[in-house]
Amino acid sequence: MTVDLFDLPGASSFRQRDPVILDTGAVLFPGMARRESGPLLDAARAVVRAAPFRHLMTPGGRRMSVAMTACGEWGWTSSLDGYRYSRTDPRTGAPWPSMPDLFRDLVRRATHEAGFAHVPLQSGLVNLYRPGTRMSLHQDREEQALDVPIVSVSFGVAATFLWGGMTRGDPVRRVRLEHGDVLVWGGPSRLRFHGVAPLAQAEHPETGACRVNLTFRRVTKLA
């Protein structure tokens, strides 16, 4: 007799579903990070203890509704002076916390399963969404390594990810991102517009009313 682990009560929610291709170079891995969500979220909390969440200002003078921090060699920041990457936390002048090994392992796995050779491990952004928090449509283009994909991991309350085109006015698809989902976009999709719709009021056992997103990028040109 064979025992299918996924038939055991309580385990079915850990079944990882098939990847979903959104566009050439863009693939969603439903539930890829779900089994390890506890340790991954603990690692994110350790990053936040060392470099607390903050609401950055946009160059246009608006306070971003998402709370952010970073780990790894480079952290993305925004201020009235513009968007930029910094090797240190502008709040303290100290280097960003190092990128947890668990993050690195997951990013390597997702990058390779999506079919990309170069793994984005220089910058790990941590985004915190509360009910109503949103991120407007944008491109990730402050990086010099546009030939390396982005890896994005979602935990907690499900979000509606806005998947646009190559110009701001292109049609936008709404993609539901759930706890443990991993999205990779690179190649011809690397500069697609994307964003997050206002987070719904909901509860998740691991994050309460919040959604936590981890976004990984390479910042400097490949040698």
Ligand SMILES: O=C(O)CCC(=O)C(=O)O
């Ligand atoms: O929270 C997300 O899913 C997207 C985050 C994002 O696009 C960014 O940080 O640039």
Ligand SMILES: [Fe+2]
């Ligand atoms: Fe982005």
